[in-house]
Amino acid sequence: MSDNFRKVNKNNVVSINKKKVNNVKITPKKLFILAIAFILLFALLLGRVGWLQFVDGDWLREKEYSQSTSSTLISAKRGTIYDATGKALAVSVEVDTISVNPSYIKAKGKDGKTDEEATEELKRNMANIMAEIFELDSEEVYKKLTSTNSVETIASKVETDKVEKLREWIKENDATGINIDEDVKRYYPYDNLASNVIGFCGSNNQGLDGIELSYDDVLKGTSGKLTTAIDVTRDAIPDKNEEYIAPENGSNIYLTIDSNIQTIAEKYLKQAVEENNCERGGNVIIMDPSNGDILAMATYPDYNLNDPYTPNAWYSEGFDELSEQEQTNTLYSMWRNRAVLDTYEPGSTFKVITASIGLEENKVETDTPGDFYCSGYEEVADRRIKCTATAGHGSQTLRNALENSCNPAMIQLSQRIGVDTFYKYLDAFGLFDKTGIDLPSEGVSSFWKKESVGPVELATMSFGQRFTITPLQLVTAVSAIANEGKMVVPHVVDKIENPDTGTITNVETQEVRQVISKETANKMKDMMKSVVEDGGGKYAQVKGYTIGGKTGTSEPDPNHLENGYVASFVAIAPVDNAELVVLLTLYAPRTSNYYGGSIAAPAVSQILAEVLPYLDIPSNETSTSSTQDLISTPDVTNKTVAEAQKKLQEAGLEYSTNLSADDIVTEQVPPKGTQLTNGGIVKLYAEGNDDRVSQTVPDLKGVTFEQAKIMLKAKNLNIASTGSGIVIAQDPQSGTSVDEGTVINVTLQERTSNTQH
Numbered sequence: 202m203s204d205n206f207r208k209v210n211k212n213n214v215v216s217i218n219k220k221k222v223n224n225v226k227i228t229p230k231k232l233f234i235l236a237i238a239f240i241l242l243f244a245l246l247l248g249r250v251g252w253l254q255f256v257d258g259d260w261l262r263e264k265e266y267s268q269s270t271s272s273t274l275i276s277a278k279r280g281t282i283y284d285a286t287g288k289a290l291a292v293s294v295e296v297d298t299i300s301v302n303p304s305y306i307k308a309k310g311k312d313g314k315t316d317e318e319a320t321e322e323l324k325r326n327m328a329n330i331m332a333e334i335f336e337l338d339s340e341e342v343y344k345k346l347t348s349t350n351s352v353e354t355i356a357s358k359v360e361t362d363k364v365e366k367l368r369e370w371i372k373e374n375d376a377t378g379i380n381i382d383e384d385v386k387r388y389y390p391y392d393n394l395a396s397n398v399i400g401f402c403g404s405n406n407q408g409l410d411g412i413e414l415s416y417d418d419v420l421k422g423t424s425g426k427l428t429t430a431i432d433v434t435r436d437a438i439p440d441k442n443e444e445y446i447a448p449e450n451g452s453n454i455y456l457t458i459d460s461n462i463q464t465i466a467e468k469y470l471k472q473a474v475e476e477n478n479c480e481r482g483g484n485v486i487i488m489d490p491s492n493g494d495i496l497a498m499a500t501y502p503d504y505n506l507n508d509p510y511t512p513n514a515w516y517s518e519g520f521d522e523l524s525e526q527e528q529t530n531t532l533y534s535m536w537r538n539r540a541v542l543d544t545y546e547p548g549s550t551f552k553v554i555t556a557s558i559g560l561e562e563n564k565v566e567t568d569t570p571g572d573f574y575c576s577g578y579e580e581v582a583d584r585r586i587k588c589t590a591t592a593g594h595g596s597q598t599l600r601n602a603l604e605n606s607c608n609p610a611m612i613q614l615s616q617r618i619g620v621d622t623f624y625k626y627l628d629a630f631g632l633f634d635k636t637g638i639d640l641p642s643e644g645v646s647s648f649w650k651k652e653s654v655g656p657v658e659l660a661t662m663s664f665g666q667r668f669t670i671t672p673l674q675l676v677t678a679v680s681a682i683a684n685e686g687k688m689v690v691p692h693v694v695d696k697i698e699n700p701d702t703g704t705i706t707n708v709e710t711q712e713v714r715q716v717i718s719k720e721t722a723n724k725m726k727d728m729m730k731s732v733v734e735d736g737g738g739k740y741a742q743v744k745g746y747t748i749g750g751k752t753g754t755s756e757p758d759p760n761h762l763e764n765g766y767v768a769s770f771v772a773i774a775p776v777d778n779a780e781l782v783v784l785l786t787l788y789a790p791r792t793s794n795y796y797g798g799s800i801a802a803p804a805v806s807q808i809l810a811e812v813l814p815y816l817d818i819p820s821n822e823t824s825t826s827s828t829q830d831l832i833s834t835p836d837v838t839n840k841t842v843a844e845a846q847k848k849l850q851e852a853g854l855e856y857s858t859n860l861s862a863d864d865i866v867t868e869q870v871p872p873k874g875t876q877l878t879n880g881g882i883v884k885l886y887a888e889g890n891d892d893r894v895s896q897t898v899p900d901l902k903g904v905t906f907e908q909a910k911i912m913l914k915a916k917n918l919n920i921a922s923t924g925s926g927i928v929i930a931q932d933p934q935s936g937t938s939v940d941e942g943t944v945i946n947v948t949l950q951e952r953t954s955n956t957q958h
Contacts, residue, residue: 277422278385279406280451282399282413284460285496285695289390291399291413291506293406296386297364299335299355303348305378327376331355334366357404358386387413389506395463397500397538398456398640398693401509410536412454412693415641419697422451453698457494462487465811466497472934473787473804474501477795480765481788482515484540484672485804487812488782490680490773492710493689495638496781496812500539509536542644544669545786548755548797549606550771551665554678555614556599557725558626561717564617567724571596573610581612581660600728604736606752606798608664615663620654623662629716630678630688632670637690637711646670666755676784678716679771682725683779686717730776740929740950741772741802743809745820749776750805752798765789770801774809780818783808803930806948810923834883836873838866842885845869849883857917857941858885859892870942871919877944878910881919884942893940900935901928901947909947917941924949 282291306327308319324346332339335356345353364381371379387402400411408417425448466485474483487497502515509532512520516531523531537543559565565572577593578585588594588608594601602610615623627633627648635643647669649658661667673691681688690711697706717725729749732738738750750772757764769786773779785801785808794800814820832853837845843862849855854877860866868886871877886893896916901909909928910920921944930948933939 277424277448278450279387279402279422280420280453280698280700282420283453283455284458284463285456285494286459286461287455288460290395290456290458290460292388292390293385294388296358296360296384298357298382298384299331299359299364299367300380300382301346301353301355302351302378302380303346303353304351306346307377323374323376326374327379330370331367334363334370335359352380358384391460392505392507393503394460394467395458395497395499396503396506397536397540398458398498399506400536400641401506411538411640412456415639416454416694420451420454423449425449450700453700454694455696455698456693457489457496457695458498458693459496461815462812463497463499465815466808467499467501467503468932469804469807470499470501470785472807472930472932473785473800476934477768477787477790477792477800479787479790482539483785483787485783485785485808486540486672486676487808488676488680488691490683490779490782491689493677493680493691494695495691495693498538498540498693500537502535504535538640540672540786541638541640542642542671544644544646544671545767545788546667546669546755546758547665547675548753548767548769549665550675550679550751550753550769550784550797552603552606552611552663553682553725553729553751553771554626554630554632555611555618555623555663556603556728557682557717557721558618558623559599559614560721560724561626562618562622565599565614567600567728568598570598572599573597573602573607573613575602575605575607575609577609579609579612579660582656584657586612586657586660600731603728603751604732606737611663612660615659616656620651620659623659624651624654626716629714630681631713632674632678636671636673636677638673639692639694639708643673644671646674665753667758672784672786675771676782679773679784680782681716682722683773683782684722685719686715686722688713688716726773726776726779729773733772737796737798738770738802740798741770741806741809742924742950743774743806743813744923746774746809746813746818747776747821748806748809749773750802752796752802754795754797765791766795768795768797768799768801770797770805772805772809774813775818780816781809781812803948803950806950807930807932810948830879831876832879832881834869834871834873834875834877834881837869837883837885838873840866842866845885853879855880855882856885857882860885860887860890864890870940871944875919875944876921877919878921880914882914882917882942884917884940895938896941896943898931898933898935898937898939898945901931901945902935904928906947906949909945913945919944920947921945922947922949926951 279293281289284290306320306324307315308323310316310319324343328339328343328346331337331342337356342355345355367381385406387406389399398411400413401409402413403409406421408414408420413420425446466487470483470485482501484500485497486495488495502513504513505511512531512535516535520528520531574596575588575590575594577591578587586608590605594605594607597605597607597610632646633648635645649668658667677688677691690713692708694708696708726749729751730747733741733748733750737752741748741750750770753769755767757766765788767786767788768790769784771784772782774781774783783805785805787801790800792800834854835848835852837848840848841862842858842860842864845866846856864887866885867888870884896918898918899912899916901912904912905927906922913920918939919942926949928947929950932946
């Protein structure tokens with residue numbers, strides 16, 4: 202039975218195996234299908250390889266290259282901005298930018314593998330040291346060190362001394378993942394000087410305002426690049442294929458601005474604004490009329506170019522409480538170069554334009570008796586337009602009318618000229634167009650359309666009201682009068698220098714047109730001289746020089762009374778051989794005497810009194826009477842107090858000191874060579890016993906020279922003066938704290954009751 206079973210079972214097994222073999226038998230058809238599938242698969246693989254090789258090849262090579270190389274951007278050195286004397290006003294200094302690659306910051310254990318706990322401790326230490334070196338918040342730094350981003354910037358524009366501290370720490374701790382890349386930082390050595398003209402740069406060294414913006418393409422240059430091979434820890438690998446593309450440094454710019462003249466202009470503008478409480482500040486422009494060179498251009502308040510995003514004292518009150526948009530608007534207001542961007546009603550300074558048109562068109566002569574009559578007002582259409590002299594000026598010549606700044610006379614002259622001719626000359630004087638100065642965002646004037654001008658509009662335009670122009674437009678127009686009738690384009694850049702080749706590109710004078718004849722220009726200058734010598738511009742006189750000028754006081758627009766008055770004075774100096782045109786404008790003076798002849802003219806006089814001698818413009822002063830009473834302070838340093846006392850008394854001077862007779866004088870105030878009046882005082886100090894005393898400068902305006910001298914002597918202060926009469930200006934200004942012995946400069950003028958517009 203058992204054998205039979207095995208036999209049967211064996212048969213069964215054989216039978217089953219045969220059936221399985223029959224089931225998996227590969228037929229020719231199946232073989233063909235397999236072959237086709239294999240061919241298709243091979244074709245797909247071949248196509249993919251081809252795609253990677255020929256289509257994605259460049260991209261893949263770039264990706265591989267980027268992962269195995271490091272490209273460092275090398276910033277170009279931004280060109281230097283120099284003033285007319287070669288003094289650097291804006292420079293680029295070498296700094297570094299610190300960044301990290303968080304994923305490459307790792308600490309290894311004894312087994313050579315990354316130790317997570319040690320890495321955490323390393324990043325904490327790294328955050329603390331970076332925060333300490335770069336004065337940052339350590340938690341903020343730590344967030345960057347643990348970021349999932351490939352690169353995080355820790356600090357930009359870092360000075361060399363701080364970078365060296367970081368390098369030492371990296372070396373001591375064998376730290377990886379930290380990048381130190383070369384960069385440059387813009388620096389302004391004189392902080393606020395000419396800030397509204399120079400402008401500043403952003404964090405990427407791109408010019409954002411002023412010269413920095415308008416000449417950005419010239420100054421910025423072209424960045425370079427350094428490409429090196431790196432390992433997995435981002436460390437450089439010596440590679441013969443290292444590529445270095447040198448940066449092309451930006452060109453240097455030389456301005457027409459003279460920093461010495463700029464300093465003088467800024468000093469007296471600031472003083473005028475503060476003394477007269479001008480709520481909207483002021484500006485001043487000094488231009489060479491022959492070639493358009495801007496020698497000085499200042500706006501007050503100004504700002505610190507090295508810290509442009511911090512509001513100055515003028516704008517800082519309540520700044521933190523403003524919204525983000527309001528803060529931005531405030532900063533833009535602080536940065537504005539108002540002499541170029543903002544418009545205003547020029548007031549009576551514009552009368553020189555009206556008078557020039559009348560002379561050029563033969564509608565008037567300078568000295569025709571009874572040519573105009575002022576009763577204190579002028580009837581125009583349906584209204585009465587008043588003159589500042591309510592009693593009237595009576596019968597006048599054109600010269601008298603300018604001396605008196607008479608509105609009715611200008612109205613009468615404009616009626617002779619007519620609208621068409623008046624507008625023709627407004628166009629010729631460039632008052633409908635931008636001047637073309639090489640500064641950004643120049644403002645645009647606003648006049649009535651010619652067809653809308655009626656008798657009233659023409660009347661008010663004749664004396665500079667109810668239209669607006671920029672201060673720059675007015676100074677350019679007056680410069681045409683000063684330049685024998687020829688108008689030129691104003692500019693602030695004199696030349697451009699390529700630092701690599703030394704090639705110089707000069708900015709040539711651009712003459713626009715002959716606006717009026719030389720004869721008319723000479724007549725106008727002569728009448729402007731009369732305004733200063735005999736009219737309401739007397740406070741603009743400068744001893745030893747002939748000055749021509751015109752006052753201006755524009756009333757606020759009835760729709761914007763909050764803007765207040767605008768007081769101004771425009772001057773040509775010297776009249777006979779004009780080398781300078783100066784326009785000083787004060788906005789919204791909050792003082793009882795807001796007339797341009799009273800508050801703007803004295804500031805122009807102070808400016809010219811320093812600028813004209815600085816430019817070596819000869820004085821016509823032949824008398825030596827002004828220096829006969831002056832004493833040159835002797836040198837008494839390195840002498841005993843007793844010896845110094847004797848020497849000073851012999852010179853006609855007094856002394857003040859807390860020293861004993863045997864002490865040795867090491868310093869004197871004022872220093873040797875200072876010109877003092879008889880009885881002037883000298884303070885004596887010794888090393889180790891320098892007990893200085895400060896005094897507050899009193900307000901000397903309106904007093905005589907002798908009164909001012911007594912007031913100053915009571916405070917152990919000295920006096921120096923120009924002119925005669927009463928004090929109309931002083932430097933330093935009242936309220937300033939100075940050391941005893943300091944010389945206070947005062948400007949004197951004869952009293953005048955003429956408060957010209």
